[in-house]
Amino acid sequence: MKCFIGIDLGSTTTKAVVMDDTGAPLGHGITNSRSNYDTAALVAKTEALISARLVLLRQSLDKSSTLTMSTDNVLYMLERHFRLAQFLVQLDNLKRLCGEKAATGNYKEAPETLNTALEGTFAALKIELSKLFEPGAVRKSDFFRDLAGTVYMEVAEDQAAKQDIKSDTLINIYDKSIIEVENIPPAVDMSETFLIALNSALAAEEIKTEDFGKVKETLTQVLAIELEETYVVGTGYGRARLPFPKDHIRSEILCHGLGAHLMYPKTRTVLDIGGQDTKGIQVDEHGIVVNFQMNDRCAAGCGRYLGYIADEMQLGLHELGPLAMKSTKKVSINSTCTVFAGAELRDRLSLGEKREDIIAGLHRAIILRSMSILSRSGGVDNELTFTGGVAKNEAAVKELRLLVQENYGDVTINIDPDSIYTGALGAAEFARRAVEA
Amino acid sequence: MSAKIETLETQKDSSMLMQKEMINSNYDLLTDTANNGKKVCSTFVPGNLNELIQSFGMLNNLPETNAIQNAMRQQSGDMIQTAERMGHSEDVCTYVKADIGMMSKGNIAPNGKPMPNPDLLLLSYTGCFTFMKWFELLRQEYKCETVMLQVPYQGDGEITQNMRDFVVKQLKEEVIPALERVSGNKFDIDKLRENMRRSAKAEDDLVWVLESAKNKPSPIDAYFGAIYYLGPIFTAFRGTQQAVDYYKVLRQEIEQRIKNGQGPITPGGSMGKEKYRIVMEGPPNWTNFREFWKMFYDEGAVVVASTYTKVGGVYDQGFRHDADNPLESLADYCLGCYTNRNLPKRVDMLEKYMNDYEADGLLINSIKSCNSFSAGQLMMMQEIEKRTGKPGAFVETDLVDPRYFSAANVKNRLESYFQMIEQRRQGNMIASAR
Numbered sequence: 001m002k003c004f005i006g007i008d009l010g011s012t013t014t015k016a017v018v019m020d021d022t023g024a025p026l027g028h029g030i031t032n033s034r035s036n037y038d039t040a041a042l043v044a045k046t047e048a049l050i051s052a053r054l055v056l057l058r059q060s061l062d063k064s065s066t067l068t069m070s071t072d073n074v075l076y077m078l079e080r081h082f083r084l085a086q087f088l089v090q091l092d093n094l095k096r097l098c099g100e101k102a103a104t105g106n107y108k109e110a111p112e113t114l115n116t117a118l119e120g121t122f123a124a125l126k127i128e129l130s131k132l133f134e135p136g137a138v139r140k141s142d143f144f145r146d147l148a149g150t151v152y153m154e155v156a157e158d159q160a161a162k163q164d165i166k167s168d169t170l171i172n173i174y175d176k177s178i179i180e181v182e183n184i185p186p187a188v189d190m191s192e193t194f195l196i197a198l199n200s201a202l203a204a205e206e207i208k209t210e211d212f213g214k215v216k217e218t219l220t221q222v223l224a225i226e227l228e229e230t231y232v233v234g235t236g237y238g239r240a241r242l243p244f245p246k247d248h249i250r251s252e253i254l255c256h257g258l259g260a261h262l263m264y265p266k267t268r269t270v271l272d273i274g275g276q277d278t279k280g281i282q283v284d285e286h287g288i289v290v291n292f293q294m295n296d297r298c299a300a301g302c303g304r305y306l307g308y309i310a311d312e313m314q315l316g317l318h319e320l321g322p323l324a325m326k327s328t329k330k331v332s333i334n335s336t337c338t339v340f341a342g343a344e345l346r347d348r349l350s351l352g353e354k355r356e357d358i359i360a361g362l363h364r365a366i367i368l369r370s371m372s373i374l375s376r377s378g379g380v381d382n383e384l385t386f387t388g389g390v391a392k393n394e395a396a397v398k399e400l401r402l403l404v405q406e407n408y409g410d411v412t413i414n415i416d417p418d419s420i421y422t423g424a425l426g427a428a429e430f431a432r433r434a435v436e437a
Numbered sequence: 438m439s440a441k442i443e444t445l446e447t448q449k450d451s452s453m454l455m456q457k458e459m460i461n462s463n464y465d466l467l468t469d470t471a472n473n474g475k476k477v478c479s480t481f482v483p484g485n486l487n488e489l490i491q492s493f494g495m496l497n498n499l500p501e502t503n504a505i506q507n508a509m510r511q512q513s514g515d516m517i518q519t520a521e522r523m524g525h526s527e528d529v530c531t532y533v534k535a536d537i538g539m540m541s542k543g544n545i546a547p548n549g550k551p552m553p554n555p556d557l558l559l560l561s562y563t564g565c566f567t568f569m570k571w572f573e574l575l576r577q578e579y580k581c582e583t584v585m586l587q588v589p590y591q592g593d594g595e596i597t598q599n600m601r602d603f604v605v606k607q608l609k610e611e612v613i614p615a616l617e618r619v620s621g622n623k624f625d626i627d628k629l630r631e632n633m634r635r636s637a638k639a640e641d642d643l644v645w646v647l648e649s650a651k652n653k654p655s656p657i658d659a660y661f662g663a664i665y666y667l668g669p670i671f672t673a674f675r676g677t678q679q680a681v682d683y684y685k686v687l688r689q690e691i692e693q694r695i696k697n698g699q700g701p702i703t704p705g706g707s708m709g710k711e712k713y714r715i716v717m718e719g720p721p722n723w724t725n726f727r728e729f730w731k732m733f734y735d736e737g738a739v740v741v742a743s744t745y746t747k748v749g750g751v752y753d754q755g756f757r758h759d760a761d762n763p764l765e766s767l768a769d770y771c772l773g774c775y776t777n778r779n780l781p782k783r784v785d786m787l788e789k790y791m792n793d794y795e796a797d798g799l800l801i802n803s804i805k806s807c808n809s810f811s812a813g814q815l816m817m818m819q820e821i822e823k824r825t826g827k828p829g830a831f832v833e834t835d836l837v838d839p840r841y842f843s844a845a846n847v848k849n850r851l852e853s854y855f856q857m858i859e860q861r862r863q864g865n866m867i868a869s870a871r
Contacts, residue, residue, distance in 0.1 A: 237845065251853035254860060277849075288864045289857045291822070294850065296805075296833040296843075376815055376831075 002230040004435070005048065006427025007041050008252065009033060009238030012275035012303060012389060016044035017424040018052040018227070019432055023262075027051030028421045032143050036183045037238035044424075046186045049227055053194070054079060057222045064218065067211045074215055077135075077206050081197035084133040089193075090144045091129065093184055095122045097177035107173075109165045117170060120159040125151055135206070140318065145178055191223040233431040235423055237276070250430050252423050253281055253292050259426030260385040261287025264414045268381040271374055271400070272422070273390035275303040278370045280377030287426075293377035300337045301369035303389045308338050309362055312345060313355065320359055324395030327360035329353075335365070360395060367399040371407065380404055385414040387422040452687040456668050459683065461548065463673045467496055468550035476620050479555035479575065482749050484562025484588060484771035486612070488632035488676040488758065493620040497673040498555060500571070504535035506547045508723035508837035516542060517838050530567045530806045531838040533574070540578065557619045558583040559612065564590060564777035565809045584615045588771045594782045596772045604768035629763050632676030636758040642684035643670055644752045649691050650741040651794055654711035656694035658701040660740035661730040664721065671749035676758075703734045712737030713855055716790045718783075718817065719802040719810050720745045722834035725842045729834070732848050736855045742790035744783070747775045754786065776809040784820045791825045797858050799829040800851075805841050828861060830854040 003026070004019045014033045018026045029047020033040045054075055061071045095118070102114035128151045132139050141147055152174050160167035187193070198216055201207045207215065234242035235255040242249065260270040261283055270281040278301060282291040295302065310317045331353050335341045341362060348358045374380060384404060390396050397415060404411055416422070470477060476495045480486070482502065490497050507513045516538025517531055523541065525534050539545070544552040558581060560572045569585060576583045586607050589600045613624050646666055650659045657663060666687060674680040694700075700708040704727050715733075717740045722729050733740065750756060751773050759766035771777075778786070787799060799821045803811045818829035832850050835841035 237849070251849065251856045253849075253853035254856050284864070286864055288860050289853070290828065290861070291830075292853060292857070293831060294846075296846065378819075 003227045004431040005232045006424040007234045008423035009236035014040035014044040015424040016048035017428040018048045019428040034182045037241040039183050060218045080133050081200045085196045094181045101173045117159045117163045124155045231431040231435045233427040235427045255423040255426030257281045257283040257289040258287040259422035267383045267385040269384045272388040274388040280374040282378045301366045305338050321393040321395040324360040326356040329357045331357045331361040333361040333365045363395040364399045380408040383412040387419040391419045464546045464548045470553040476556040478557045480559045482671050483774040486561050492628040493616045493622050500536045501532045504532040513837040514839040533571045535837045560585040563588050594779050601768045605764045630760040633758040633760040636676045639680040639684045640752045642688045654700040660717045660743040663746045714741045714796045716796045716799045717743040724839040732851050741794040780813045798827045801831050803833045805835045
């Protein structure tokens with residue numbers, strides 16, 4: 001079948017959306033942008049195709065409802081095992097690369113000692129990490145780097161102690177290897193991985209033998225469908241790095257405008273807060289951009305600002321929003337300059353302000369800045385759609401709702417849980433129009 | 438065919454070479470005052486009284502042009518940081534800091550020789566408040582005679598007789614006596630008239646060249662390309678025979694380009710298909726001038742009219758140096774500076790450009806450290822969008838501080854803008870087909 005693909009290479013993450021020839025989105029994928037845009041684009045695209053396969057499988061299973069378990073459960077089970085299989089391939093790569101580094105003799109510890117420590121580390125890693133893919137388990141991130149990194153640090157410490165070596169050496173080996181692991185292009189053919197996943201579910205007794213046969217048959221049929229990459233459009237900061245001809249590259253502002261329009265056709269204003277950009281975009285009834293404004297060369301008050309604050313407070317990025325929601329007192333932070341905000345934050349802490357109140361103030365500062373960009377782009381007209389990574393942050397959303405209400409009255413604010421894919425969705429639609437229109 | 442192209446290239450070269458030689462010759466004269474005995478007058482481009490200065494046999498040195506020259510040679514960054522180390526704030530006009538940094542680094546002219554100290558600081562346009570502060574700093578440094586001609590702002594959008602009389606009075610009572618004292622020469626009104634007559638001639642040809650952009654495709658880029666065309670008339674050559682000759686040659690070249698149906702010449706060669714016709718507001722960025730220009734011509738965007746090319750005179754709005762009323766005409770010149778016009782007048786001018794040049798949109802390059810230009814620009818853009826129905830956009834850079842040019846950010850906005858014009862064009866086509 002014909003597939004139209006949009007890839008959005010952002011400064012923090014790379015996103016891809018696969019669309020069919022009717023304009024219906026089939027699947028999406030995301031990865032961290034790392035320092036290698038080529039691999040990031042390939043990984044995101046592969047992920048989007050994987051998710052498209054799962055959507056096609058769901059459609060086929062829904063048609064033939066003779067299973068004893070629900071389609072939802074089949075997909076949940078299959079995806080977990082698929083992710084685990086995929087994860088274990090990357091873990092093997094990591095192990096191999098770490099082993100190679102240890103064998104170079106560049107460390108003061110003997111290669112044999114390091115190897116023993118690494119063996120122990122990876123054995124424990126495999127057990128710990130597999131637990132993340134058990135039914136009901138919650139993963140804090142979808143990126144291998146995040147999941148493997150946290151556990152590695154803990155496990156390596158134990159192993160280093162056992163071998164009486166410095167855990168710093170093991171961490172150094174990891175740091176050098178993880179970049180390489182991320183830059184290994186993913187296997188293009190995932191059919192085999194899907195079948196391995198299904199077998200592993202059977203082995204774990206998560207699927208009955210009678211269902212297994214039927215699912216396997218449907219899965220094989222779905223895997224046989226060729227997902228033809230009919231046209232690919234790239235957008236985002238890394239767009240120029242994509243190996244595409246120029247007419248396959250679209251501005252992210254246009255893609256965000258069109259993507260938001262596809263999600264919410266009544267949208268007339270789009271606010272996108274990404275890693276290093278904040279954009280206010282006005283679109284017409286066809287999703288065509290009529291005006292836009294964005295921050296100038298200084299990325300103050302963008303997503304990176306939150307990342308920096310999280311680091312300063314030794315918190316995970318995802319913990320900021322929930323913490324800010326606990327705020328009971330309004331603390332105003334004047335600076336959206338990333339560096340000044342760090343100073344202001346420490347100053348407030350020393351004055352005895354609570355962390356949650358300060359963090360809430362920081363969220364407000366970001367939204368205040370984006371309100372100024374929004375008004376410069378022409379204000380908020382009718383429905384406002386909030387996109388970009390920061391739209392996932394509940395505290396930012398709360399401040400936005402308050403300030404939009406204050407400035408523009410009752411305006412519908414749309415936030416899609418998949419809003420991070422808005423740019424890629426618009427790009428996929430541009431790809432479709434390039435061929436179909 | 439190839440012979441034809443060659444001729445064209447040579448013709449292009451002749452005006453370019455002439456321009457280059459002229460600018461260099463002025464630097465050579467300036468850095469040779471020890472031998473030629475000429476007196477030096479430092480002044481600014483907007484409102485400059487070149488005809489008058491030269492009628493006293495004095496040379497003209499323009500600090501902001503020096504800053505531009507240094508920026509295009511990638512030297513302004515160091516100079517600005519030197520000025521900041523001396524205590525000047527990051528937010529101060531970067532022309533000023535480049536100039537101060539240049540002074541403290543031996544005041545070396547682009548020809549590699551030291552600049553002479555000025556004998557006179559002549560500020561003939563106070564519409565830019567920073568100019569006044571700048572000359573205060575220079576007066577402190579050089580301790581030379583300083584004249585500040587107060588130019589009233591066109592708050593109501595017009596030049597009144599009162600304003601004119603006020604400026605003429607200052608010319609008679611302050612400026613001319615100062616020039617006489619410093620140069621040691623008596624004021625000769627006939628020399629001034631002669632200079633002004635030549636100015637008007639060159640101005641006629643310059644206006645013709647700028648208005649040639651009404652052609653489709655436009656044979657010139659009226660912003661990036663026009664910067665080179667303006668060099669002589671904005672600097673030390675207005676009122677000279679050299680300027681008259683230069684603009685004649687330039688005009689002939691452009692006439693030839695129109696005949697051949699050619700677009701502008703860019704650093705990347707002759708421009709390809711003209712896809713977007715843009716009106717520009719605001720000065721260019723000088724540190725990344727070519728990179729900035731490339732972002733336009735790579736996308737097929739040509740600037741058909743710009744306001745920056747009018748900072749040295751709004752000739753296309755009808756102003757000419759008038760030899761029959763020399764002092765009144767000089768007063769009108771100072772009062773008529775582009776940034777001395779109030780916002781409604783600037784909006785009117787932009788709207789006229791949008792219509793007369795059949796532009797696709799208005800693009801504003803907003804300069805971080807230039808409030809004379811930047812204040813009110815967003816309002817201006819929105820007004821133009823309302824009046825013309827054409828899209829506007831905003832990019833933000835700086836004059837000569839390389840730290841304020843983010844290529845990725847500017848490129849992102851420009852590409853978005855051009856694609857937006859294209860998308861709207863297609864949208865309109867679909868809408869009209871329905």
